[in-house]
Amino acid sequence: DTEVTQTPKHLVMGMTNKKSLKCEQHMGHRAMYWYKQKAKKPPELMFVYSYEKLSINESVPSRFSPECPNSSLLNLHLHALQPEDSALYLCASSQTSGAISGANVLTFGAGSRLTVL
C-alpha cells in the first residue's frame, strides 16, 4: 500500500458546525502532515506530527485541532470555522520528519475540499 487516503473528499459546513477530516496511511511512515491549499496557491504547512507527537504548529488558529490517535491515522477537527477557511486540505506522510538518508519524500493524499458557508 503506497497511498495516503483522505475522507471525506468534499465537505460543506456552516460556521457553527463541528466536523472532522480523516487521513490514513499504511506505509509505516512516522511523520504525518496537514497542509492547506487555496485555489491557485501553493500548499501551506499547518501541522507536523512525528511519532504521534505534534512537532510543528505553524501558528494555526485554535479552531483547527489536529489529533494523531496512532501511527497510521491523522485527524483534523474543525469548529467554528470562517468562510475564508474554505480550501483544499491535504494530508501527507513521510518516513520521518527529520534527517534521514535518502529523499524522505512526502506522499500526499487526494485532499478534502472544504467549503464553509
Added chain:
Amino acid sequence: GQNIDQPTEMTATEGAIVQINCTYQTSGFNGLFWYQQHAGEAPTFLSYNVLDGLEEKGRFSSFLSRSKGYSYLLLKELQMKDSASYLCAVRDKDYKLSFGAGTTVTVRA
C-alpha cells in the same frame, strides 16, 4: 523563512521541451523537490535534488545549483497529460518543506 520563485504559466506544443526555472532563498538547505499537481488532485512526487547537478528520470530531468539557489525541471517529449501545475519545493534546516506558487504548463496539440 523561504522565498521560492517560479514562473506562473508556460505553454508548449506536444512533443516539444519545456524548462521550468525555480529560484529560492532558504534558511538552510536539505533538498529540493519537484511535484506535479493536476487540478483538484494531490501533488505527486517527480524528482529530488540535494547535490549539484542533473538528475534524469525518463522524460523528466531536474537540475540544481546550490550556490546560485537555482533549479530547473526539464520536461521532454511533451504529452497532453503533462498539462498540470509543477511545484518547486525546498526543505529547510528544520526539515520543513515549503512550496513555490507553482507553474501551470499547458500543452497544445
